[in-house]
Structures are given as structure tokens and as C-alpha cells.
Amino acid sequence: xxxxxxxxxxxxxxxNGYGDCRRCPALVDCRERISWGVGPHDAALVVVGEAPGxxxxxxxxxxxxxxxxxAYTSRASGRKVRAMVADLGYAGDAYxxxxxxxxxxxxxxxxxxxxxxxxxxxxxxxxxxxxxxDEIETVAPDWVLTTGKHATRSLxxxxxxxxxxxxxxxxxxxxxEGVDPPTLPLLHPSYQEVWLSxxxxxxxxxxxxxxxxxxxxxxx
Numbered sequence: 001x002x003x004x005x006x007x008x009x010x011x012x013x014x015x016n017g018y019g020d021c022r023r024c025p026a027l028v029d030c031r032e033r034i035s036w037g038v039g040p041h042d043a044a045l046v047v048v049g050e051a052p053g054x055x056x057x058x059x060x061x062x063x064x065x066x067x068x069x070x071a072y073t074s075r076a077s078g079r080k081v082r083a084m085v086a087d088l089g090y091a092g093d094a095y096x097x098x099x100x101x102x103x104x105x106x107x108x109x110x111x112x113x114x115x116x117x118x119x120x121x122x123x124x125x126x127x128x129x130x131x132x133x134d135e136i137e138t139v140a141p142d143w144v145l146t147t148g149k150h151a152t153r154s155l156x157x158x159x160x161x162x163x164x165x166x167x168x169x170x171x172x173x174x175x176x177e178g179v180d181p182p183t184l185p186l187l188h189p190s191y192q193e194v195w196l197s198x199x200x201x202x203x204x205x206x207x208x209x210x211x212x213x214x215x216x217x218x219x220x
Contacts, residue, residue: 002084004082006083007078007079007080007082008091009073010038010039010070014038014039014040015037016038016039016095017034017069020034021034021101023127023128024123027100027103027124028102030104031103032055032057032066032067033065034101035069035098035101035103036069036070036101037095037097037135038070038096039095040095041095042139043090043094044090044143045090045093045094045141045145046095046097046135046145047072047085047094047095047097048097048098048132048146048151048155049072049081049097049147049188050098050119050147050151051099051101051103051104051117051150053065053074053077054066054103054105054116055067055068055103059075062075062078062079064078065078066102071097071101076189080189081147082094082096095135095139098128098151099128099151099153099155100125100128100154101131103117104117104120104121106118125157126157132154132155136179136180140180142214143181143183144179144184145184145186145210147186148166148190148191149163149188151188155176159176159178159179161176166185167198169185170187171185171186171213172185
């Protein structure tokens with residue numbers, strides 16, 4: 001098993017920037033940088049997260065997408081997801097992005113209190129969705145892995161579907177009208193340890209379940 005500390009840091013040259021974006025004024029005010037997708041443009045997997053967190057500007061390297069401008073580059077979720085993908089056998093063969101490209105902040109009381117994360121709104125997900133769909137079309141992967149409820153919601157919305165009972169969707173591959181290839185919903189890395197036991201999985205059995213889907217026949 002790959003230790004998240006040993007996860008491969010992405011090459012900045014692989015950042016797939018789309019220039020500036022000001023579709024969501026609240027996010028423009030929150031963000032430090034736009035966290036664009038990063039990875040090979042012919043990758044076998046596209047891994048979709050929710051949105052960048054606040055990040056840590058003082059970290060040596062893994063500062064988070066809000067500061068690096070690259071998806072899944074935080075010390076916690078970023079390294080954890082990249083280690084999982086490496087253990088699945090796709091190290092260097094995955095493209096990482098977010099459903100929302102900018103940090104959705106929520107101000108806290110007190111002038112010195114740093115802003116914290118909030119859930120992205122439906123409007124913010126919709127505003128970023130054209131970028132996400134273009135990334136998937138450009139990379140043309142074998143699978144899209146959505147990590148968490150909001151990333152899954154964004155792609156399901158393309159097909160007019162709701163995500164009720166997200167845990168029931170985890171590890172259930174689905175073909176979505178308007179999204180090619182199939183999508184596999186996975187747990188959000190921040191809550192993975194909490195929910196694995198409730199899904200009757202260990203980390204090893206969870207990885208094996210993902211691997212069996214990726215290696216098996218495409219869903220219908």
C-alpha cells in the first residue's frame with residue numbers, strides 16, 4: 001500500500017489551465033488561484049473532486065489547489081487520493097480535476113479567523129460544468145471516478161439525475177447520457193475512513209472492489 005506521504009506530486013507543466021474565469025463573483029472573492037485540472041491528456045482515469053479547500057500557503061509543497069492552481073495537491077485529500085490511485089495501478093495515468101475549480105469559502109466570526117470550506121452551490125457546479133465536460137472529452141479516459149457527493153451530483157446533473165442516498169451509489173458504475181466514458185462514484189477522501197466500515201469494507205477490500213469494476217466489463 002502506498003503511503004500518502006510518498007504520493008507523486010504533479011508536474012506544473014501538466015496543468016490544464018483555461019485562463020481566467022469570473023462566472024461566480026463569490027468564488028472570485030474567495031480564491032487565491034483557480035485550481036485547474038492536472039495530469040496527462042491521454043490518461044486512463046479522470047478523477048473528479050468536489051472543490052479545492054482553503055489550503056496551506058506555508059506548506060513546503062502540498063499547499064492545496066487554492067495556492068498551487070492544480071487539483072488534488074493538498075497534504076490531506078490530495079496525497080490520499082493520489083496514493084489510492086497509485087495502489088489501483090494508475091500512478092502517472094490519471095488526470096485530476098474538480099467539479100468546482102475555485103475555493104468556496106465561508107467567513108467565520110472574528111477579524112483574524114481564516115475562512116473555512118462550504119459546500120459548493122448548484123449554480124457554482126453548473127457554472128464550472130462546461131470546463132469539466134470539456135476536460136473529460138479532451139482526455140477521453142476509460143473511466144471517470146467521482147470522489148464524493150458533490151462531484152457525483154455535477155455529472156449526474158448532465159443526465160438530469162439526482163443523487164439521493166449517495167452511499168448507495170458508491171462503487172456502482174453508471175452510464176450517463178452526455179458523459180463518455182462510464183462514471184464510478186467513490187467516497188470523498190476526507191470521509192473515507194469514517195464510511196468504509198459502514199460499507200463493510202477495509203481499505204484493501206475497497207481498493208479491490210474498485211479494481212474489479214475498472215478491470216471488468218463496462219456497465220450498460
